Amino acid sequence: MSDTHAQKIDKLVMKTYARNPVTFVRGQGCRLWDDAGKEYLDFLAGIAVVNLGHAHPGVASAICEQAGKLVHVSNLYYTEPQARVAELLTANSFADRIFFGNSGAEANEGALKLARLWGKERLNGAHVVITMKGSFHGRTMATLSATGQDKVQKGYHPLLPEFRHVTFGDLDSLREAWDEHVCAVLLEPVLGEGGVVLPPAGYLAEVRELCDKNGALMILDEIQTGLGRTGRLFAHEHFGVAPDVMTLAKALANGLPAGVILATEKAASLFGPGAHASTFGAGPVVMEAARVVLETLTKPGFMESVAQRGGYLKAGLDKLALAHPRAVAQVRGLGLMLGMELTAPCAQLAKDLLAAGFVVNCTQDKVLRFLPPLTVGTQEIDALLAALGAALAGFVPA
Numbered sequence: 001m002s003d004t005h006a007q008k009i010d011k012l013v014m015k016t017y018a019r020n021p022v023t024f025v026r027g028q029g030c031r032l033w034d035d036a037g038k039e040y041l042d043f044l045a046g047i048a049v050v051n052l053g054h055a056h057p058g059v060a061s062a063i064c065e066q067a068g069k070l071v072h073v074s075n076l077y078y079t080e081p082q083a084r085v086a087e088l089l090t091a092n093s094f095a096d097r098i099f100f101g102n103s104g105a106e107a108n109e110g111a112l113k114l115a116r117l118w119g120k121e122r123l124n125g126a127h128v129v130i131t132m133k134g135s136f137h138g139r140t141m142a143t144l145s146a147t148g149q150d151k152v153q154k155g156y157h158p159l160l161p162e163f164r165h166v167t168f169g170d171l172d173s174l175r176e177a178w179d180e181h182v183c184a185v186l187l188e189p190v191l192g193e194g195g196v197v198l199p200p201a202g203y204l205a206e207v208r209e210l211c212d213k214n215g216a217l218m219i220l221d222e223i224q225t226g227l228g229r230t231g232r233l234f235a236h237e238h239f240g241v242a243p244d245v246m247t248l249a250k251a252l253a254n255g256l257p258a259g260v261i262l263a264t265e266k267a268a269s270l271f272g273p274g275a276h277a278s279t280f281g282a283g284p285v286v287m288e289a290a291r292v293v294l295e296t297l298t299k300p301g302f303m304e305s306v307a308q309r310g311g312y313l314k315a316g317l318d319k320l321a322l323a324h325p326r327a328v329a330q331v332r333g334l335g336l337m338l339g340m341e342l343t344a345p346c347a348q349l350a351k352d353l354l355a356a357g358f359v360v361n362c363t364q365d366k367v368l369r370f371l372p373p374l375t376v377g378t379q380e381i382d383a384l385l386a387a388l389g390a391a392l393a394g395f396v397p398a
């Protein structure tokens with residue numbers, strides 16, 4: 001008998017992932033189907049990637065049309081799709097200029113290079129970047145060094161040395177780490193992979209003020225929080241601050257690989273010809289997907305609908321927390337970026353939910369993370385809440 005697809009992947013692909021025993025073949029909106037025809041509700045959206053839902057008709061037709069027209073010409077020339085997305089991103093954000101790459105780690109890597117130039121040119125060679133414990137910024141050498149989690153760094157020492165990790169949300173910890181060598185602070189507005197952790201009130205505004213006072217760049221990693229996930233186009237809008245530099249990726253092209261650095265003119269001006277580059281960045285097919293994503297997210301009323309759906313899911317999770325106080329420690333989040341911290345590890349519970357037809361994520365051992373498509377419906381949320389309630393009823397903390 002020949003191997004299944006899963007067996008082939010287990011045998012032939014490097015073992016960097018702990019995979020679940022499901023082979024998906026098709027998606028539509030919030031629904032997925034596996035190779036046995038079983039239906040699932042997706043409360044993960046890839047990992048905060050397929051924000052408009054699977055097989056979005058507008059994205060599908062835009063990329064099909066573009067694929068038949070022009071797929072690649074490199075960045076030595078101009079293309080119309082790149083112009084449109086640059087215009088949409090700057091018109092709807094603080095940014096004056098964009099750099100186009102292909103992934104989150106790559107966007108952060110570029111932002112860190114920009115911080116180096118900033119320190120060199122504006123701060124007498126300052127080169128230290130302050131980042132947060134519990135953060136996640138990617139898997140390249142620079143971004144895993146920036147990441148404040150041992151499990152991501154294990155085995156890869158010596159790391160890039162010029163990072164200082166401080167406690168997220170703690171201003172004293174930030175002030176203590178600051179000296180004349182600091183050129184930038186890099187942080188997620190809400191820790192994502194770190195367990196859906198919100199900053200205390202006023203924290204981001206204080207970080208902004210410290211950066212201004214010291215001439216350092218404030219770099220926000222909105223790779224997970226951005227593009228509507230929290231009920232605003234960018235999460236920093238909730239906190240009344242704007243960064244100097246921001247990175248986006250995950251949801252930008254609804255599943256095609258894309259990452260961008262957005263910056264003010266004053267920061268962006270340090271990147272001149274030859275300073276940074278990407279072969280695939282801003283490929284026309286990817287840009288067409290991003291155009292549809294951005295046009296959809298900026299439609300009047302779209303963000304309000306995300307906030308409303310998020311409020312509905314959060315209210316349901318809060319109710320379950322009240323009903324199962326021995327199992328649930330806390331529910332938290334913003335918009336459709338929600339976490340339910342359990343009183344014991346949740347990996348098995350996530351597996352049980354998958355078997356019951358619900359895709360959810362377990363992060364930081366005990367946090368169930370919900371990142372559904374931004375179009376998730378009330379009935380779909382109700383179905384998840386019913387299944388989760390049943391699972392929590394059988395959840396026995398150790």
Ligand SMILES: *Cc1c(COP(=O)(O)O)cnc(C)c1O
Nearest residue numbers: 103104105136137138192223224
């Ligand atoms: C996913 C993620 C990254 C890394 O993105 P990749 O595309 O996997 O390189 C970086 N930062 C945050 C906050 C993320 O959620």
